[in-house]
Amino acid sequence: xxxxxxxxxxxxxxxxxxxxxxxxxxxxxxxxxxxxxxxxxxxxxxxxxxxxxxxxxxxxxxxxxxxxxxxxxxxxxxxxxxxxxxxxxxxxxxxxxxxxxxxxxxxxxxxxxxxxxxxxxxxxxxxxxxxxxxxxxxxxxxxxxxxxxxxxxxxxxxxxxxxxxxxxxxxxxxxxxxxxxxxxxxxxxxxxxxxxxxxxxxxxxxxxxxxxxxxxxxxxxxxxxxxxxxxxxxxxxxxxxxxxxxxxxxxxxxxxxxxxxxxxxxxxxxxxxxxxxxxxxxxxxxxxxxxxxxxxxxxxxxxxxxxxxxxxxxxxxxxxxxxxxxxxxxxxxxxxxxxxxxxxxxxxxxxxxxxxxxxxxxxxx
Amino acid sequence: xxxxxxxxxxxxxxxxxxxxxxxxxxxxxxxxxxxxxxxxxxxxxxxxxxxxxxxxxxxxxxxxxxxxxxxxxxxxxxxxxxxxxxxxxxxxxxxxxxxxxxxxxxxxxxxxxxxxxxxxxxxxxxxxxxxxxxxxxxxxxxxxxxxxxxxxxxxxxxxxxxxxxxxxxxxxxxxxxxxxxxxxxxxxxxxxxxxxxxxxxxxxxxxxxxxxxxxxxxxxxxxxxxxxxxxxxxxxxxxxxxxxxxxxxxxxxxxxxxxxxxxxxxxxxxxxxxxxxxxxxxxxxxxxxxxxxxxxxxxxxxxxxxxxxxxxxxxxxxxxxxxxxxxxxxxxxxxxxxxxxxxxxxxxxxxxxxxxxxxxxxxxxxxxxxxxxxxxxxxxxxxxxxxxxxxxxxxxxxxxxxxxxxxxxxxxxxxxxxxxxxxxxxxxxxxxxxxxxxxxxxxxxxxxxxxxxxxxxxxxxxxx
Numbered sequence: 001x002x003x004x005x006x007x008x009x010x011x012x013x014x015x016x017x018x019x020x021x022x023x024x025x026x027x028x029x030x031x032x033x034x035x036x037x038x039x040x041x042x043x044x045x046x047x048x049x050x051x052x053x054x055x056x057x058x059x060x061x062x063x064x065x066x067x068x069x070x071x072x073x074x075x076x077x078x079x080x081x082x083x084x085x086x087x088x089x090x091x092x093x094x095x096x097x098x099x100x101x102x103x104x105x106x107x108x109x110x111x112x113x114x115x116x117x118x119x120x121x122x123x124x125x126x127x128x129x130x131x132x133x134x135x136x137x138x139x140x141x142x143x144x145x146x147x148x149x150x151x152x153x154x155x156x157x158x159x160x161x162x163x164x165x166x167x168x169x170x171x172x173x174x175x176x177x178x179x180x181x182x183x184x185x186x187x188x189x190x191x192x193x194x195x196x197x198x199x200x201x202x203x204x205x206x207x208x209x210x211x212x213x214x215x216x217x218x219x220x221x222x223x224x225x226x227x228x229x230x231x232x233x234x235x236x237x238x239x240x241x242x243x244x245x246x247x248x249x250x251x252x253x254x255x256x257x258x259x260x261x262x263x264x265x266x267x268x269x270x271x272x273x274x275x276x277x278x279x280x281x282x283x284x285x286x287x288x289x290x291x292x293x294x295x296x297x298x299x300x301x302x303x304x305x306x307x308x309x310x311x312x313x314x315x316x317x318x319x320x321x322x323x324x325x326x327x328x329x330x331x332x333x334x335x336x337x338x339x340x341x342x343x344x345x346x347x348x349x350x351x352x353x354x355x356x357x358x359x360x361x362x363x364x365x
Numbered sequence: 366x367x368x369x370x371x372x373x374x375x376x377x378x379x380x381x382x383x384x385x386x387x388x389x390x391x392x393x394x395x396x397x398x399x400x401x402x403x404x405x406x407x408x409x410x411x412x413x414x415x416x417x418x419x420x421x422x423x424x425x426x427x428x429x430x431x432x433x434x435x436x437x438x439x440x441x442x443x444x445x446x447x448x449x450x451x452x453x454x455x456x457x458x459x460x461x462x463x464x465x466x467x468x469x470x471x472x473x474x475x476x477x478x479x480x481x482x483x484x485x486x487x488x489x490x491x492x493x494x495x496x497x498x499x500x501x502x503x504x505x506x507x508x509x510x511x512x513x514x515x516x517x518x519x520x521x522x523x524x525x526x527x528x529x530x531x532x533x534x535x536x537x538x539x540x541x542x543x544x545x546x547x548x549x550x551x552x553x554x555x556x557x558x559x560x561x562x563x564x565x566x567x568x569x570x571x572x573x574x575x576x577x578x579x580x581x582x583x584x585x586x587x588x589x590x591x592x593x594x595x596x597x598x599x600x601x602x603x604x605x606x607x608x609x610x611x612x613x614x615x616x617x618x619x620x621x622x623x624x625x626x627x628x629x630x631x632x633x634x635x636x637x638x639x640x641x642x643x644x645x646x647x648x649x650x651x652x653x654x655x656x657x658x659x660x661x662x663x664x665x666x667x668x669x670x671x672x673x674x675x676x677x678x679x680x681x682x683x684x685x686x687x688x689x690x691x692x693x694x695x696x697x698x699x700x701x702x703x704x705x706x707x708x709x710x711x712x713x714x715x716x717x718x719x720x721x722x723x724x725x726x727x728x729x730x731x732x733x734x735x736x737x738x739x740x741x742x743x744x745x746x747x748x749x750x751x752x753x754x755x756x757x758x759x760x761x762x763x764x765x766x767x768x769x770x771x772x773x774x775x776x777x778x779x780x781x782x783x784x785x786x787x788x789x790x791x792x793x794x795x796x797x798x799x800x801x802x803x804x805x806x807x808x809x810x811x812x813x814x815x816x817x818x819x820x821x822x823x824x825x826x827x828x829x
Binding site: 168171172173174223226227229230232233234235236237247250266270271274275278282285286289292293298301305308312316319320323325 | 369370372373376377380383384386387388390391392394395396398399400401402403405407408413
């Protein structure tokens with residue numbers, strides 16, 4: 001075991017710990033006036049996340065993957081439970097109350113889908129038919145059901161994350177671009193129909209379109225984005241300093257410690273600080289992709305690619321929405337945003353990456 | 366396996382491009398756009414900070430306070446001593462009206478910041494703003510427009526100073542801000558009281574537009590006030606049927622008579638004779654479609670492209686005021702001011718002075734000469750024809766005893782199907798002290814409603 005642990009990716013470990021520290025510092029700055037216990041909870045989530053990561057590192061990812069169907073099924077069951085006994089926050093029912101805690105099964109489902117797709121695509125490749133249209137279509141089945149259950153919560157952001165993970169894993173698994181393009185086109189058509197038939201709810205439409213013209217209603221639907229941009233612009237090159245961000249300390253950005261945590265970093269640490277954070281996030285992705293490249297086993301490679309895709313879309317969406325590049329959606333910034341479920345899942349994902357990296361070659365005793 | 370590695374490299378490149386894009390955007394917002402975002406009107410922290418500065422007041426030309434300030438436990442708060450009379454000028458919060466456009470001056474920030482002044486005052490203070498508005502005429506016009514929709518705009522034609530700028534319906538800023546219900550009612554009011562109709566209301570000018578056509582034709586030398594036209598009640602001019610309001614027709618009439626009685630057939634023919642290119646040039650020389658460069662935004666005008674396909678047809682319609690032309694009352698006032706100012710176009714202005722609390726002037730406004738539209742004799746001829754119209758009784762509701770008034774009225778259908786009425790007047794003829802434009806929505810006859818309002822405001826202004 002010691003020899004195995006010695007083969008862990010310590011750079012990756014250092015990166016995620018650095019990101020988590022960035023998160024704790026930023027969350028403290030965001031919440032020390034209104035809810036000082038938030039940062040304590042975040043530290044607890046990180047501790048729990050590290051423990052889960054340790055378990056995942058110790059476990060052989062290949063063995064974990066053999067339980068992928070069980071994990072996937074459990075997540076589906078939890079998603080159904082959400083629709084029945086969930087706690088509604090801000091009009092959405094995404095959390096299962098568990099004593100003082102609230103679990104968000106949609107977060108766990110991302111990892112479950114990565115494991116499930118990894119096993120499925122590996123099995124298809126072993127049968128020699130990984131690049132057929134049928135494989136692409138049948139793998140969609142594993143994605144469509146959880147995506148639909150999450151969409152009904154309602155949550156539009158997580159289904160998009162899941163579909164992105166699916167596309168990346170299929171591409172890495174050798175699917176043809178033409179097949180994937182056909183599905184992307186079909187999704188767009190489906191989305192257009194859902195939009196015009198009113199399946200996409202009015203508040204979701206507003207959130208999807210406001211980022212194009214936030215000035216139209218800067219006190220209403222465009223408020224979040226406008227205040228977010230003001231916070232970023234107020235940071236300038238070197239920031240206003242820790243606990244000195246005027247928008248952050250004035251509590252002008254709703255849910256800043258969760259989905260808009262990047263604005264607090266940009267305001268208090270400036271362009272330089274924001275670039276350092278983006279650099280750490282880029283390093284996280286580079287390490288994930290490097291593991292994807294180094295590992296010989298296809299399942300390991302697919303899982304690593306899925307995890308990299310999950311991190312990427314969270315980073316791009318979470319940072320992009322604060323600058324008006326993308327619609328405002330509830331997306332956490334990995335390891336930085338406040339949130340128990342996402343923190344534990346992110347650490348578990350890194351634990352899987354470590355497990356893959358540590359077992360990339362057989363150890364002879 | 367090689368293909369899979371290739372796929373990973375391709376994916377990495379996509380990731381890299383995504384990251385670079387984010388970094389570029391971050392640099393754009395945090396470095397290039399940072400100053401604008403820090404000063405953004407919806408920067409709430411900046412608004413909080415602003416409350417620690419004693420802000421400047423806004424005064425009319427004759428010294429009436431229209432935007433005051435009072436120190437409260439929450440910092441400096443705005444007061445509106447004259448209420449609804451100046452609502453469209455002051456706005457109702459820091460992000461509307463002159464409070465928005467003159468924010469830096471009123472708070473003594475940006476180019477108006479002076480450390481020396483702050484040391485002398487012992488605190489941070491803003492600057493006072495003195496407008497060109499005449500308080501008496503403004504209050505009178507507001508009262509005359511009560512219960513109506515429309516606008517009253519008055520300009521000093523020689524200087525370009527805006528003397529009156531009234532939009533109706535209006536609102537009391539203090540009252541609408543008193544609670545959320547009144548504010549929501551105000552924002553959702555179907556009569557749109559928030560719009561400054563004098564600067565932003567676009568109306569079809571109707572036969573008021575014939576002032577322009579007559580001026581251009583006289584200046585181009587294709588007609589004189591005595592040029593005779595024939596009106597049979599309706600006539601096809603340049604393949605478009607033009608109908609006169611006098612169904613039986615005017616018979617033979619001079620250009621002067623056509624202007625006085627708003628004969629569209631005469632002006633349709635005149636516009637076609639002028640030709641699309643010259644017509645377009647005169648539109649530019651009068652700056653007819655330009656928005657005014659004031660501290661409050663104004664709408665540019667709209668007009669059919671008379672040099673495009675079927676240009677002559679559009680020209681005939683536009684020239685007599687029956688085309689799809691839309692102009693603000695301020696644009697019409699500037700047109701009339703150009704006639705009264707011997708053909709010279711002056712850019713109107715609203716801010717007379719910006720000064721420190723001590724009275725030291727840091728900015729002095731003035732109307733900017735922006736070109737000559739027509740010659741002085743041509744302008745005098747147009748003014749003469751308008752005076753003749755009043756004397757003959759065509760626009761007698763605008764007349765002022767003992768004063769030569771040049772005026773024009775029009776009743777036109779709005780695009781919504783509801784009519785609106787115009788009265789344009791300038792007095793005394795030859796050396797006009799004021800040009801007044803009144804537009805009243807939902808009124809069929811210009812003379813009866815808009816005429817007396819214009820006459821009353823004009824009397825007040827020339828008595829000053």
